[in-house]
Amino acid sequence: MRMSRSYLQVLLTFARNSFVRDTMFRTNFVLECVSSVSWTLMNVGFYLIVFHYTPLIGPESGWGKHQFFVFLGTTWLINSLVQTFFMTNADDYSELIRTGNLDFALLKPIDTQFLVSFQKVDWSALSNFFAGLILLAVSLGHLCTRPEHPLVITPWAVALYVVYVLCGVAILYSLMIALASTSIWLGRNQTLYDFWFYITNFARYPMEIYNRGWGVPLWVLFTFVVPVLVVVNVPARILAQPLYPERSLGWPLAAFALAATVASLAASRWVFQRALRSYRSASS
Amino acid sequence: MYRGDFALGTLMRFLPIVTQIFLWWAIFDTIGGAEPGNAAVAGYSFHNVVAYYLLSMVSRAFSSMPGLASGIALQIRNGEVKKYLVQPVDLLGFLLLTRVAHKLAYYSVAALPFALVFFLCQRFFVGPWPDGLQWTCFVLALLLSFLLGFFLEACIGLLGFWFLEVSSLLFVYMLFNFFLSGHMFPLDMVPQPWHAIVDLLPLKYLAYYPAAVLLGKVPRDHLVGGLLSQCVWVVVFIVLARVMFRRGVRRYAGYGG
């Protein structure tokens, strides 16, 4: 009990210090918020064009305009949480390794992975979280008030949604920290960061689109080996598509997503510990 | 540290296209119904869309200038630019030459992965083989897109003479570049009245235009005119960069560096 309380207190101090720091560079902070939100707005523009030409993404997939915008909103929620809490830290981590400043983290009487993963909070990235919430509210509003089959959102669905969004964050975090850990062996490796972006790129679309041609092996790869496809798909379906029971999530996928989360976290922990053993502590 | 990194990195650049292809595949399946082969979006068949993405990668390879603007801004900020005021070297000319050398070196290595991807995807290139005029215009458009990309981004970097922090400006530029150059989708798909605006901007020459020329999406009698207006944009940005540099240097000297 005392243990978890102290971890929470450290976490709050990290968050607070980051916030103090952000407010010291206020103009920069505002600019970053604006630019990240405008990026996401451009994304909406693109999909408005797409839905200008098609009613659905994939025949009978159930991903119409508003359902898809629920999907998109979920993507933003998850991505912004990952960016807010982990992106800077994963980036700093390879810097800590390069400069040898990881020494200080290793000296502290607290779990090193915890310390490295949570050190900084990038509050400006949270602006996309709110953008995601707005998009979610608007498109769910459309779905709930449409004349045929208005969508009904149960508290149960909302609770599940929150759980699976957090699972998604955990899976992406695991992938990120595992990739960052490899810089102990490889040095700072730009390709790895590109790799992260390219892989998560697969998570940004409904998994049905891979259900054709040579997409099936990709679907298998990104569902079962690197489970990024369940990150957004599972929560988005829970909220947007409960009306189609025959196509809806299905318990197997939901259960799998939970298992994938646990497995990812365990795997990333293993990689992190292995990497630490090879740490050489550069002298400045 | 670089073992295999490079070729792998180039191949991975094509990964985002893979997801785009599946997205459009699903869309064409939806609107084409039983005969997806005949479906078209703004005149593009599914094969056209894939071919377009691959070709726009080529134009982006010419027009993208990673690190140029931020590099110039950094040199201004830390005073390194002073070197060019004393030495008989022209900053823009020097940077242009390094960039050319860099691109040449890059493509001598990257040509292989590019060729591999195009070979694997050759079935998406349907329709008549482009004729001499199209090829000529394509190559010229690519070279001009290199110059346009260079001077456009140089201008943004030179804003560093007036603003301390250009990184957010640069971000906005990249944002517009990403969506309005045709990197994300063929610009023909933009509905009116937006299309008219996008068509007037120089950004379309950075990705869309060379690809559209080779795919035959530009009417033959517009080919030369299109190239001419691309030339005009290049000249505009060359002049703008020169003027900005001269003014900036004067302002700089006025402050005593």
Place this chain on the structure above:
Amino acid sequence: MAIIELQQLSKSYWVYQKREGVRASLRSLFRRDYRAVHAVRGIDLTVEQGEFVAFLGPNGAGKTTTLKLLSGVLTPTAGQARVMQHVPWKRENAYRRRFALVMGQKNQLWWDLPAQESFRLHQHIYRIDRAQFRQTLDELTVLLGVTKLLQQPVRELSLGERMKMELIAALLHSPEVLFLDEPTIGLDVVAQHNIQRFLKYYQQKRRITILLTSHYMKDVSALCKRVVIIADGRIHYDGSLSGIVDRFSGHKIVTLQLAEGQDPTHLDRFGSVVEVEPPKARLRVERRRVPAVMAALLNAYAVEDVAVEDPPLEEVIAEVFLQADDAAAAAATAALPAGPR
């Protein structure tokens, strides 16, 4: 029971060897050359509670590596170590709560924030209770004279002030063992002196155990009774500071002040002449010959004043380092481990 015990502690690692030239770089794409670095080669050391020990040695001698091994940042290739009954590289929280490492060349405070915020973070990480934290912080800031600087962003502090803040951060949890890696590097004389004074006071008051590495002889002579000379990854000397001279220098310096009119030439009959600046002259004389030489000198010249001194410590130590280097080079050529001295 000794507080720190090292037995045959060794650390080697492989570093990627870069080679010059295009052909070599191309070759390294396929096959890389690695070189083994033996940073620490079998160190035995015992430190009792309350000692203040200095590690002296040239750059790359293995001092910092030893401290990092003792802090658990690195895992040794061979050998054993116990600090307060803990094996450092297991990194148990119980151990990490009881010691601190300060590195003069690195900084752990949040750069853009006042040091106060970093201290508060340490309070939570080390779970120091509020009252205790307040009291320790007040005491340390007063001692180091930085109370007014607590609210200032760290990046605006001078190097000396920053070092003081680093020290405070390390001492907040009242460690029983403190490792200091060149804590005064790059500081001006006043700041160096301040930090020395503080360390001396703090160590005497708390009776904590301190291991210090430094390039400045002033630090060492002001603070430590016991000195360990490390060169080439091995211990070459372990004892008192003055003992170094007895052990490594067989010479004394004889300074003569000759009476007016005396010709200071031909002094080299008595020993090697260090310098002649009439009427003064300095000679290096073998220790066991000092009495005989003195008698002969006083016999040969009219002497107004005479002094017999040990050679300056720095010179002696530099000589030891040089010898160690030569021995290492010889060992490397022979590809055989150097024998015990």
